[in-house]
Amino acid sequence: MSASTPISYAQFATWVQDALNHLYDSPRLQDHPLAGLLAERSATRVQRGQTLRRLLINAILSMAPEPGTPAQSPDWRAYRILELHFIEGQTPAQVMRALGLGRTLYFKEKARMVEALTQVLWEQHAERFALDEAQADALPQNGLEELTSIQARVEHLNLGQVLDELCAMMMPLAQAKGCMLVCAPAADLHVRADRVLLRQAIVDVLGHVLEMSDTLSLTLAGFTDARSRGVRISIQPTPAHAALPASALALATQLMRLMGGEVTVQSGEIHLRWPAEDAAAKTLLVIDDNAGLIQLFRRYLTGHAWRVIGAGNLAEALAVAAETTPDAVVLDVMLPGQDGWEALRTLKSHEHTRRAPVIICSVMHQPELAAQLGAAGYLKKPVTQAQLLQALASLA
Known part of the structure; x- marks a missing residue:
């Protein structure tokens, strides 16, 4: 079926469930009607199957709760049902044992999450269906931009x-x-x-x-x-x-x-x-509510004897620092609900961070104020790899 042929939501939902149940069956996915609907028209049979698997997995990963959600919360439990059963291939019995769920609650939560996932994919399909031919031809071919919203739990x-x-x-x-x-x-x-x-x-x-x-x-x-x-x-x-x-x-x-x-x-x-993790590698604590920036800094410092750990707010940062004792800190002063300048003063006085130099990283340009409050450096967003490396090298 082509992407330009309208279908009912009920039919779409049936296809999603079937594709999830055969997520790693490549021949099945290659000829699946959902692949014909969601893949690019110019894609080969193999590419259609790969695209469908990627879209389903990315849709599941996108449903992970927001960072900071307690690990034992119902939201995490519901998400883990999808992750363990479909991505990791565990049986219902294995998932129920892993999450401590009874049969009734397991199937109720699984059905609810599959419905939510189907809605996500349906909205994506509806948006794509609404595009005219010129817009459709201009769409990215690999769809990998969807991964930018995923936060790695290292x-x-x-x-x-x-x-x-x-x-x-x-x-x-x-x-x-x-x-x-x-x-x-x-x-x-x-x-x-x-x-x-x-x-x-x-x-x-x-x-x-x-x-x-x-x-x-x-x-x-x-x-x-x-x-x-x-x-x-x-x-x-x-x-x-x-x-x-x-x-x-x-x-x-x-x-x-x-x-x-x-x-x-x-x-x-x-x-x-x-x-390879160098025994002499230093730990950089990055405090920023933007998980994408933390991932960016992690990529910037790959192979540069720095290990990056992230925190979305000051409280989380202090908890992490108590376990790792960071060698340096990068701090965003535009934290939601918090004054970053007060956070800087707290870091400079806290037992686990007071010896670590703090580099302010912000869209604001206040290097003099930062220096007066005890910051060791200043980075203005957006930050390049060269700028980050130079700032860290100045701490030596």
């Missing part, structure tokens, strides 16, 4: 456990493709990443590789060396062409960037890597 992950779970999940698909999937041990190898985003990045790469008809075996392994650590995907036989085009790795690349990592390709191997 934590220390046991990479071996993540890879073992993914191998078990992807094994049936690999076997159906006539490919042998091997998971090499990665015991005691930890990375700082968002578990859901990392899983999706790996799954997306594996999905693309499995579409290569000449792939006989895949090895999924953790690795570490003097400069980096992460996931290695080895392809046999080594493709005669350049493995995968950059466009095929676009989603994984964006997801890795959200977590401070990168994707690199060499003959027969794809690496999802992070810089």
Whole structure:
């Protein structure tokens, strides 16, 4: 069905439910009526399936509660139902055990969240349907701008456990493709990443590789060396062409960037890597209610011996500082409901932050006032990577 053919909401909802239930079944998604509706008209069959999977996963991730919402709140519980069941592939029984839910509440909350997700996708479809042909032709082709609203929840992950779970999940698909999937041990190898985003990045790469008809075996392994650590995907036989085009790795690349990592390709191997954590690395606490700026600074400082942690307000920052004792602080003075200048004075007197130099980062231009109140530097938004590095270098 083409994007220009009107359909009912009831039919659309039925298609969404079916596509969610077959999220990692590539042949099913490639021929799915929802893919024909939401993908670009010029997309190939494979691209339609990839687009549909990406749209569904991004829609689920976009429903995560706002930062600061208590982890035990009903909103988080409802979101986790979608995340665990559809993205991570857990059975209803496993999700109920993980979240401590009874059968009735589980299915009630799941139905409510699927309906909310369907509404999100329906509105996106309605907006696209309303565009004329000229506007439609001007739309971005990859849709990756949707990822800018996603906030990575970075934590220390046991990479071996993540890879073992993914191998078990992807094994049936690999076997159906006539490919042998091997998971090499990665015991005691930890990375700082968002578990859901990392899983999706790996799954997306594996999905693309499995579409290569000449792939006989895949090895999924953790690795570490003097400069980096992460996931290695080895392809046999080594493709005669350049493995995968950059466009095929676009989603994984964006997801890795959200977590401070990168994707690199060499003959027969794809690496999802992070810089090795330097024992001498310093901690930068960024206090800003804009999660996107925190992610931007994390990307700016990848490979520069700085570890970035974020906080959306002063109270959260002080709680984080009590656990990490930051080496430096970047502070936005335009915090919602708070006077950033008072926050600066608090940071300069608090036991866990008083020794850390504070750099003011704001759309305002008040460097003299900042200096008078004890700031060690001033950055005016928008901030470039060079400006941030120069400000941090001046603290040494």
